[in-house]
Amino acid sequence: xxxxxxxxxxxxxxxxxxxxxxxxxxxxxxxxxxxxxxxxxxxxxxxxxxxxxxxxxxxxxxxxxxxxxxxxxxxxxxxxxxxxxxxxxxxxxxxxxxxxxxxxxxxxxxxxxxxxxxxxxxxxxxxxxxxxxxxxxxxxxxxxxxxxxxxxxxxxxxxxxxxxxxxxxxxxxxxxxxxxxxxxxxxxxxxxxxxxxxxxxxxxxxxxxxxxxxxxxxxxxxxxxxxxxxxxxxxxxxxxxxx
Numbered sequence: 001x002x003x004x005x006x007x008x009x010x011x012x013x014x015x016x017x018x019x020x021x022x023x024x025x026x027x028x029x030x031x032x033x034x035x036x037x038x039x040x041x042x043x044x045x046x047x048x049x050x051x052x053x054x055x056x057x058x059x060x061x062x063x064x065x066x067x068x069x070x071x072x073x074x075x076x077x078x079x080x081x082x083x084x085x086x087x088x089x090x091x092x093x094x095x096x097x098x099x100x101x102x103x104x105x106x107x108x109x110x111x112x113x114x115x116x117x118x119x120x121x122x123x124x125x126x127x128x129x130x131x132x133x134x135x136x137x138x139x140x141x142x143x144x145x146x147x148x149x150x151x152x153x154x155x156x157x158x159x160x161x162x163x164x165x166x167x168x169x170x171x172x173x174x175x176x177x178x179x180x181x182x183x184x185x186x187x188x189x190x191x192x193x194x195x196x197x198x199x200x201x202x203x204x205x206x207x208x209x210x211x212x213x214x215x216x217x218x219x220x221x222x223x224x225x226x227x228x229x230x231x232x233x234x235x236x237x238x239x240x241x242x243x
Contacts (some may be wrong), residue, residue: 010119011043013069014058014084017228019108023056026112032119040069054119058084058108067228070100080122082115084108095207100167142178144240145225147216149174169194170212177226181240184229209234 010027012034014020020036027034034056037043043055055073059066066083073081083097085107094105104118141150146159154171156164166174176185176193185193187205194208213220227237 009052010054010056011046011052012056012058013043014038015143016058019058020176023112024195027116027119028111030116032070032116037162040072053080054082054122056082056084067096069101070097073101082106082118082122092207115124141243142175142183142240143243144178144236145238149178164215169208170215173208173212177234177236178240179237181238184232187234190233203225
């Protein structure tokens with residue numbers, strides 16, 4: 001979204017309106033204000049061209065994953081998103097949410113004061129980033145093994161020229177490999193490059209590597225581009241050229 005202003009409230013999107021109104025009422029005690037909506041389309045139409053300060057996304061029934069909603073939201077703009085998880089969610093759900101653009105993940109039931117604190121941390125982080133000197137997005141491209149990664153548009157094209165979509169996490173991971181082509185990188189280095197939240201264990205990097213391999217390799221079980229560096233981590237096994 002471009003040429004739009006910020007709204008003055010958060011949006012709670014939930015299929016459990018009683019839960020949503022309870023959260024909104026609790027946040028008011030911390031001077032945080034939120035409107036409650038049953039679906040994303042209704043919530044975003046309320047913004048009328050403005051970027052919401054925050055979206056709290058909750059899917060309580062039917063085992064529905066929030067990842068599709070996250071992808072849709074990230075296509076519409078860059079605003080903070082908190083996912084409310086539930087007891088049935090496993091670690092993969094949390095990891096998938098963070099990989100696909102969520103700023104935070106909090107499992108219900110929770111203390112409303114913790115949610116308020118997390119919102120304040122995200123808001124402070126955004127305020128701090130807004131006073132930084134604006135930087136132009138990187139230009140140029142990386143060429144490796146017949147592949148091409150365009151930096152300004154974040155487009156990855158395979159050797160035939162076909163576009164291969166990348167999540168934010170996959171893009172950051174690939175750039176880290178390209179900047180250190182043919183040099184082994186530890187899991188900790190890769191975690192820092194993808195900016196995964198500190199409470200996610202380093203095994204989550206293995207999940208991201210597997211997903212990136214599935215997009216880059218003919219056979220992800222026998223990779224040629226991204227190889228395992230035993231005792232270290234992973235290595236991009238081909239030269240890379242910045243053009």
